[in-house]
Amino acid sequence: MTSSRIARRFAERAAEGRSVLVPYVTAGFPEADTTTALLPALAEAGADVIEVGIPFSDPLADGPTIQDSSFRALENGTTVARVLDFVREFRREHDTPVVLFTYLNPVYHYGLDAFCRDAAEAGADGVLLTDLPAGADPELEGAFERHGLDAIRLLAPTTADSRIGEVAAGGRGFLYYISRTGVTGARADLPPELEAEVRRIRDRVGLPVAVGFGISTPEQARAVAHLADGVVVGSALVRRLDEAGVEGARAFVASLREAMDADR
Template sequence: MTSRVSAAIEAAHAQDRGAFVGYLPAGYPDVATSIEAAVALAEAGADVIELGPPYSDPVMDGLVIQEATQVARENGFRMPDLFTIIREVSARTDVPVLVMAYWNLIEQWGVDRFADDLAAAGGAGLITPDITPEAATDWISASERTGLDRVFLAAPTSSDERLEMIVGASTGFVYTVSTMGITGERASLDAAARRLVERLRTFGVEHACVGIGISNAAQVAGVVDYADGAIVGTALVKALRDGGVEGLSTLARELSAGTARRA
């Protein structure tokens, strides 16, 4: 089965640009606005959307995303809402929707049940930030059965052996972590990201998208100079918080403009 995420990245490349991957917390600030925000993100130029269900212990998330997920939880978000949001967004845009979720949420829901519900809602796949391929055999089997993409993370500290395993197990793209630590905006991106993408290329990675720390069009342009796409989260969440869906759309258009490949 053809990967919808890979197809979206290839479509961006055919337009001589890198892919723009945008993250939003599912259900923030509430379910209805979350749907409108994701659709607006797609309409503003995102090639792939990531939706993160709120979690009680978001160890990888920076303060902006932690606060947003807390608001979503306080406003009544429950896991079934995730599939409602994906279903509504997928009905209104062709942009593939990935879920980025802590593994405990998937286990609690049931791995096969989650895969079935995600596929039924029109989701494209799952990003698993806190589980490695060798510990994810159940999810790999479920994703192969349902045709969902599985995106694993690669870090600058990963060994060559681990990178080779991550490349072999991932579909859609490899989530390439630009800096170690929690998500959030950085004044400048770590040069380690470029080196990490080079290492992934040696193991035959199809698509490597760089995330964590990208917050403006200039940084997007810098990343797509060597990677297949740029992932933006915190800056988008902040724009939604401060300017509503309109503010989010404005920033997303600016970020999308940064994806054009330089001659």
């Protein structure tokens, strides 16, 4: 199987001695068409891979900031089809990899094979389903593979050593390490055991490891960039977008990129 755009981006940054910056945004938030301008702004500010959230009415894994953004996006009339349109529009001018972040329900409601086909056609590179444990749905995993979409897998502090290899075996692109148990949300500090946890994963798998959940400042992004292959920032960016619009979000991502590259 050929290398994906996501895998190539991680390899490129590793060769440069840099960590990959992965910002998350909820499509259709805060206004219905904000995403049209937002995705190019993030790419131009230094995003290496962009996670685009498909809003869902019951986002149990997300904290209050992203839950609120999801509800407001739905109120704005954002649908799966509209999210794919955003990706399609972005792909006309930009080659930054895109990961669709969502839950099983919207995928099955849209239609499993149709979703994978249309996501790939729109230019998406991977899919992260928060409620799909590795190996739980071979049909869905097979559909991702048929359509050339990377299945991005989640690992957590509670993932047993014996399970890490099983999770990674079904994944492509990178592994998303949830640095804390619980829901998403900005935090004031990083877990003290984070370095040891990243090392525990790297000792068992070959995929790049990106760390998310709680990273909210340039200083935290810089610290994580020293430990992991990628840095995921969600709630803090969503909040900045709501407060300061697309230009505020652009400036925030640029500040993360600058901090992450400060020691090169």
